Amino acid sequence: MKMAVFWGCRILTSQYAYEMSVRQVFPKLGVELVDLREATCCGGPVKSINAFAADYLAARALALANLTGLTDLLVPCNRCHFTISEAKHRMEINERLRLRIGELLKEDGLEYDPNINIWHVIDLLHDAVGLEKIKETVKKPFKGLELASHTGCQIIRYSDLGRVDDAENPRKLDELINVLGAETVDYSEKLDCCGAVLTYSHQDAALSLAGSKIKALQGLNVDALVVCCPACQMMFDSEQKDAGTAVGAKLDLPVLYYTQLLGLALDIEAEKLGLHLNQSLVDKLLTKLPA
């Protein structure tokens, strides 16, 4: 399986561990990734300013994927995945929009292709690669680990766009964790948002949202929180210290990307998966892994 990959801004500019671990794990599972010719924004932050310009950027991402000659596009960021999926949906139901965006793309030497399939890490692994294949490929299954999953918001909502998992009871990330030999917990804050979008306007509220969730998880004594979005990782991992200050708690919960966890089970070196870049105390988790 060969597919194009659209990284978005946050992965390319700061969440390097996600990029490193995605680049490491997929070839081992038979998925070859091809970078796009140019790196641009998906349009996510532009939606608030000008919906048309945001749709243009999203359509441009699909047009760039079109240049690779491939029909599948991996979008590992939840927000980019939502923005591109929504723009695609809007262009499907609004011909005038599609034509106007098509004209603009032409001025940039590009062509919009509605037939590109958009994938996220979760559905690519769960539905295309498959749990069986992952199980067969795992070299070092986990034992006795209890983990919590955070699928995030924009990858599961809203269903009209066709999202990767159930909007109210996402299970795929849990199943992907379970297949590696670790247990997962159900917890009442599971659907709570990380708050990342609020960093644009209300930093304190954003940190409080992230902090409350980690605080609740610490109370459950889980070994780590597993995420699959660079914005969620930023809030729960990179900003964990400040999130703790915001909620008046000492937070020290290991937080990592699912692709990092998967990489460990595939026996890839921690450093190649960017685990040295996580700001939370992932060492606590690493010492619990089988030798």
Next chain:
Amino acid sequence: MSLIDLMSMAKPEKESMRKVLAKLGRSEFIDCFQCLKCTSGCTALKLLELKPHEIMKLVRLGFVNELAASEIIWTCATCLKCVQRCPQKGSPYHVIMALRNLAVEREAKVPEAYLKAVSQILENGLSQTIQKITTRKMETFDRTSLKLPKISAPKESFQTVFLKALEEKQE
């Protein structure tokens, strides 16, 4: 007889309502029966007092100018629960985004970070600046030392066309 808000003396305004409808791509507002499913699940309710059902009601009554000038529309966390759960497919999130776009057109106060993101995209295609990461062991890394491929910036025509998209008259 017409409606008037006795607290602010604001009156409903048809033209602004029409603009919001156009942005939503609808011919009329949905029948929100104030079930509060949106507000009861709203991520921004507890900390920032965002009440999507009130926004739905105010827009329906025509108090669009007041909302477009208000800071409340910038408290949405984009968790999309209201879109998912609205039994009328009213989608408060999309109404809020339409109000934000209207606020920008009217040059109302917009959180700086959004404007900065747009200007950065114009500059080099990405909404954020490239960062160096200091690890838990106080070592510093960037894309080069992590052996990650160089970021390829968009061609020059990108800026011209994106600017055109930003200036396109929205309806």
